[in-house]
Amino acid sequence: MSEVFERSKTQGNARLVLLSLADTCSDEGVCFPSIKTIAKKANISEETTRKFLHAFEKIGLVESEERFSPVGRRSSNTYKLNLNKVGDDELTKDVIYLAIPKSKHRTSDGMNQFTPSPPNPVHTTHPLNQFIPSIMNHHKEPKIEPSSDSATAPSNSNESTDLFPTENKPPQKRKPKLVTDKFIAELQTLNPDKDVEAEAQKARTWILANPPRPFTQKFLAGWINRSTTKPERFSNF
Numbered sequence: 001m002s003e004v005f006e007r008s009k010t011q012g013n014a015r016l017v018l019l020s021l022a023d024t025c026s027d028e029g030v031c032f033p034s035i036k037t038i039a040k041k042a043n044i045s046e047e048t049t050r051k052f053l054h055a056f057e058k059i060g061l062v063e064s065e066e067r068f069s070p071v072g073r074r075s076s077n078t079y080k081l082n083l084n085k086v087g088d089d090e091l092t093k094d095v096i097y098l099a100i101p102k103s104k105h106r107t108s109d110g111m112n113q114f115t116p117s118p119p120n121p122v123h124t125t126h127p128l129n130q131f132i133p134s135i136m137n138h139h140k141e142p143k144i145e146p147s148s149d150s151a152t153a154p155s156n157s158n159e160s161t162d163l164f165p166t167e168n169k170p171p172q173k174r175k176p177k178l179v180t181d182k183f184i185a186e187l188q189t190l191n192p193d194k195d196v197e198a199e200a201q202k203a204r205t206w207i208l209a210n211p212p213r214p215f216t217q218k219f220l221a222g223w224i225n226r227s228t229t230k231p232e233r234f235s236n237f
Helices: 002-005 010-024 035-042 046-058 093-099 127-136 148-154 181-190 196-209 217-226
Strands: 060-065 078-081
Touching: 002 010, 002 078, 010 035, 010 046, 010 078, 035 046, 035 060, 046 060, 046 093, 196 217
Parallel strands: none
Antiparallel strands: 060 078
């Protein structure tokens, strides 16, 4: 780091980035800090840090190589500081301009240059992207080609041509099942510890007091489930 501090001709933020990078390098000039770490040491933004690192690569002062974890996850880059270039590392405006991404370039009027994104980003040359269109279009209905019979048959203007005529029809409600003596007997068999007939009379009375609810099997079954067991009768001694 002392060699960079004494010989480097960089100035401003470029010097801060270079000193921060050199501070983490070994004697051979190799290090692998993250962009966030370098930016924090230099007290500048990560975007500015990337810009000057790219500029250092343009002049051959720094070499970078991508680094991955054993499971294939992207990690911080490995940086190699070329100590022979220290002292001949002055950055010109042209080098800094080339290090800035094209989307960040400014036009002559001082406005940011707009770089439109390519249309249909899904259709790239990546081998995995060839499956994406088929996944995105999985909801499309298959084409139904007319048969030879339908082509020759006379058309009837009164008939509907909708392939799915039931979609627009309202759902039909099932007719509720009313209580019968047979159903009460079945409930008594299933609930021997309850007086089903007496509870059915109570439920029917409640229905009469709360119209227009029908006296259905579902209602009576729920009533029986919530009722208590019938009291035991003891004979007189």
